[in-house]
Amino acid sequence: MADTEKIIEIQVLRYRPEQDKEPVLQSYKVPFTDDMSVLQGLQYIKDYLDETVSFRWSCRMAICGSCGMMIDGKPKLSCKTFLREYYPQGLRVEALAHMPIERDLIVSVEDFVTKLESIKPYIIPKEPRTLEQGEYLQTPQQRDMYEQFSSCINCMLCYAACPQYGLNPKFTGPGVLALLHRYNADSRDGGQAERLGLGYADEGFWGCTAVGYCSEVCPKGVDPANAINQNKMNSAINYFTRFVTPGGADK
Amino acid sequence: MKRSNEPIFWSLFGAGGMLAALIGPALVFITGIAVPFGLFFKPDTMSYAHMLAFSQSWAGKIFVLAVIALFLWHAAHRIHILLHDFGVHAVTAVRVLCYGGAFAGTVIAAYTLLMIKA
Missing domain, CATH: 3.10.20.30 (Beta-grasp domain)
Structure with missing residues (x-):
């Protein structure tokens, strides 16, 4: 010393x-x-x-x-x-x-935790499996689809960075939307429909104006801006194709 | 939660952005630099007769309309979002001005192009 x-x-x-x-x-x-x-x-x-x-x-x-x-x-x-x-x-x-x-x-973390709970941040299995049937298998390529988004530690730095959340606290926000994507992009998960209703709202993906500061401040290398942008594309496609998709108009 | 209608504006914004990125710089180069300075193209490339002929064909009309309308929708959305980011919250007024302007520009461009007879 x-x-x-x-x-x-x-x-x-x-x-x-x-x-x-x-x-x-x-x-x-x-x-x-x-x-x-x-x-x-x-x-x-x-x-x-x-x-x-x-x-x-x-x-x-x-x-x-x-x-x-x-x-x-x-x-x-x-x-x-x-x-x-x-x-x-x-x-x-x-x-x-x-x-x-x-x-x-x-x-206070109350708002963040309420939002986090609302997107069901856990795997909702596509098909129920018994112990005898063994684990849900996944290829490395399938894992790569969501892996970086699973690094989130809920530190809320992205919420402090996000100007949209600052302007309108009803916006679901970067971290929770990135986690929504993390589970939806998981090949073992079947809960997409339950989560996307939140994402397709003004308070969901559409509340983001692609500032990108969330991804810059993330201490774990998660890219919430990317997760949101991918979902804007999906959400827009769904918006226009729901009328020609069986059962799509109800969503 | 209620589904957002934002995809309509976002799609026009995205299409305009894509078009602007693909052909915007080339258009600026051809119409603003190359033709006026007599590079690569004949000096009368953008003469009234040539431009009239271009906008008399359906392909030409569609191209001109796409460039004008989609660029306008792209700019309208970008300005709207920018004002929002800067804290201008007269939401309805801003939306009417931005998207209304793009809509008016689209209608005027479409009408004018349709009036050009072969």
Whole structure:
């Protein structure tokens, strides 16, 4: 540890509903080393400077999706972002944009979870199989159709990035639509019809205006903009062919 | 949830975008650069007589209408979405102006082309 200790200023957005009328920034001076993440900076604040600072975290390795926040105005996982990138000018951490703040850096996930549940984010088997019949087989090509979309960790960074969700919270949003596609594109799944009704609405795929910032901020390399665009094509084809498809007009 | 009618506008937008990407630059080059500067084409390529002959055939009419109408629908949708992204929320007024303009342009172009007799 030959590193001489450096000090960085972290501004934290505070909101304590019992005392603050509106969120305010509070500044802390944090000693850090080059291997420290922004999350570790916050943990230092909580352990040594101010135990009242509240934030969510769990795994520290970009897999739980708990520690998303705005870092200098950009949605990022604080465990995957290093303090050294902001030295010497310092950084500002705020609660994720577009979501109601519960306390300090903690936002309400209620809207996201309700939407996630509504698209049935699990495989609805095409045909019921008994244990004796064995597993559902899938070729690598079939797996490739959905694999990248299955990397979503529900961190909601894409919701903080999406200007459409910011303008109209009824929009289903990038993450949930990408997961809708993840299950619909799975060869073992038979739930497409149940999910697509949501996708074909104004609040579904059509709420997206192809800004693409969701895909840029995703810490897991998921491309929600791509999932939505593929489905716009399917949705448009279905819109015009439903009248000549048996049973299509009812959908 | 209620099915969106957006596919109508999105399809016109997509068709216009595809057409613009495929032939837009070539059209700009031919009509705006090559012909006026006398490159590759005869100087009278875009003379009134030639253009009239072009729009007297059905193939020519359809081509001109497609270029004008689909480009307009593409632009209308793009401007509408852009205004939305910039926070202009007079939704009905914006829609009427954008899509109404494209619709009017389409009707005028179609009428004018049909009036050109062989």
